[in-house]
Amino acid sequence: MLLIILLSNLFVNSAGGAITDxxxxYAVGGDYKFAQSAVNCKNKMSDxxxxxxxxxxVKVDTNNTDRDAKCAGNPVNPELLHTAINTCPKQCGYCCLTPAYNCQNKLQPRYPCSSVTQDMCESREWRSILEEDCPKxxxxxxxxxxxxxxPGCNLENSFICQSKNLETFAKRYCKKTCGYCNTAPTAATGVGCGTNANCASWVRNGFCSSTFYTEAHKRQYCGRECGLC
Known part of the structure; x- marks a missing residue:
């Protein structure tokens, strides 16, 4: 079935003009542009x-060129869209719909998600925190x-996660999608004084003064820089 869909794509006319899907x-005035979240993953097939x-x-921050119609059709065909997400999400600008990115960051993360680097995402020391606070x-x-x-928390994400009336439901049943995961376990008391290679950057972003980290966490990762050792 997948092969049939992919082959049929070769005969779909390309589309130009403003973004329709x-x-x-993200919106800028009356126009829409492709966000960074459209291309922040890898294609499953070769580029x-x-x-x-x-x-x-697709090109980030542009609004003068729509996705190629072969990505999902115009209007959108659910089968074509599903295939594009599972084969070439970066090429078609659908990274935000892949399972790895289709959720929300925590509303009050212990570290600003906008300041998180790729090195931090891949760091074992940050993994447990970022899995819960900045998964998107x-x-x-x-x-x-x-x-x-x-089931289906992410299908109506903009409604379920943002509705005040559904906040209790979201916290109970849609924790991952809506960013309500529990905080990571705190470091054990008495942990040794550590100096992480990323401390300089973390300290500049308020790590030492943040109320979201315990003193044990601060001592473990940036004890000297935070003046705790």
Whole structure:
């Protein structure tokens, strides 16, 4: 079935003009542009094959060129969209819809998700914190022990997660999607004084003064820099 869909794509006419499928975009005035979240993942197939199947890749922060119609059709065909997400999400600008990125960062993270680097996302020392606080930024939505307990939480994400009336429901049944995972376990008391290679950057971003970290965490990762040793 997948092969049939991919082959049929080769005969779909390409589309130009303004963006019509608003997935992974953001509004600027009356226009929409592709967000960084549209391309912050890797294609499942080779980039060369994705180029053949889906044409030119989308460009971030632009609104003058729509996705190639082979990505999902125009209007959107659910089967084509599903195939694009599972084969060439970066090429078609659908990274935000892949399982690894299709959730929300915590509303009050212990470290600003906007300041998280790729090195931090890949760091073992930060893994437990970022899995719970910044999973969307790091592509960790489908990892960790925190999961949604109701099906379809991400299908109506903008409604369920942002509705005040559904806040109790979201906290109970849509923890992962809506960013309500429990905080990471605190470091054990009496942990030794550590100096992480990223301390200079963390300290500049308020790590030492942050109330979201315990003193044990601060001592473990940046004890000397925070004046705790």
């Amino acid at each position: 608003l997935n992974c975009t 060369a094959n994705c180029q053949i199947l889906y044409g030119d890749a 930024t790091c592509g960790l939505c489908d990892s960790g022990s925190c999961v949604d307990e109701a």
